[in-house]
Amino acid sequence: MTQFDLILKKGHVIDPANGVDAILDVAIAKRRVAAVEPDINPRQAKSLIDLSGKVVVPGIIDPHVHIRNVGHRNMAKVGVVTAVDVSAHMNDVLQGTKAFGTGMNIADITSIHHQIKKPHPSRAELNAMLDDYLTSGALGVKVIQEPLPQETILNAISAANEKAAYVKLDCGVTEEGSNLLGLKWIVEAAGSDLHLDIAHINSYCRGQVKEPVEEALDAIRLIEGKKNIQSESYFGIINGTNGRIVDGVPLNECTRDCLRLGGYPETEEGMKRALLDGYCKVPELVGGETLLLEGAEALKAWLETDQRTVCFPVNIPSVAILLATRKDAKKRFVVNAISTDGGSTPRNLIVNSGLALVRYGALTLSEFVVKTSFNPSRMYGMLDKGGLGVGMDADVTVLDLEKGRAVMGIALGTVIMVDGVVVGRGGTIITTEKGVKHVKATGLPYDVVDLNKCGLYA
């Protein structure tokens, strides 16, 4: 009798949400976890995978990525099972998932600049923008654009709060900029009334105001205990920023900051020198992989187009570790989740760097699961994810602790990655009730979340 589609045999299951930490079998049927027991009869399943010696955890959720098509493969390869794109319009995400999808679950938060082109949009215009994003299938909006008036920023957050749309903010949007002062402004301006997710806390601790670790401690003090604020931080040393030059000067403030931090002039000449020296690198797609070009190669690639993304080594490892591990007095993580801000940028390090922290003793394996699956699932109201209880989504990442990486990804019961080889196709879209009609029309499978139950509003 085959009542299960798949049994994962003898893996060490770590599922803190359900208090599980033991060698167990996991049976999967119809995209869901059907049983988690010590010894499930193999004859009850159509197929079986022996995971002796491996660790089985709820599927890794990357709460902040930029997929841009190639990201699907970059993420699936390293064990990510669910990813939230933060910036593209949903229509691009839907098309990209159809063409380049690797079987992951995909959600989207759309950048405000896809619709709002002027600095002082009315509340009606902000509402129309949010309605467009939600009906196209996105979970909400990312407030980013350089810089927006304070009133517009607060209006956009408040409009999203009223509609229970997800709202994420990049402090680069503030007049203070992408630094500790921008973070301080938004936390204080939000008070306890406005609910928001603040992106990549690590990127405001690059040493622009004081010593980076002191900035990280300040950032922790600012957001600690704030029930209306959610956040994530990432491990990558490199950032990803716009390398475009206008009138001899980098257009993007963050790019100018990076040049200054590296001791280069904030000019086109400074960019060229930074590229030749290897301080600035250029991501390039080579044979389906995103590689980082350096030196003369990077300069050549950058000169071929002035719009492309460039990467600087501006993130500080001690800051990343502090933000990934710090807990409050109630033993809850101050920064909710570990992200990558990666996808297309080659810094998809949740598992590899996260497991390095486990090996180091800075996180337990259970805590690793909390930061990389359970907490991000709660941030977005993905209540069927983040654990492996019976009835929950059969999203699984299999870890090899000796290798220090993920060796299998399973999304909704389907194996999408084995030993770094991506075998999945397409993807399941995570949307809200408002986006169902539009997503359904694409023919892609979908799941619905209720954002009233996400961490911002629950």
Ligand SMILES: [Zn+2]
């Ligand atoms: Zn980002």
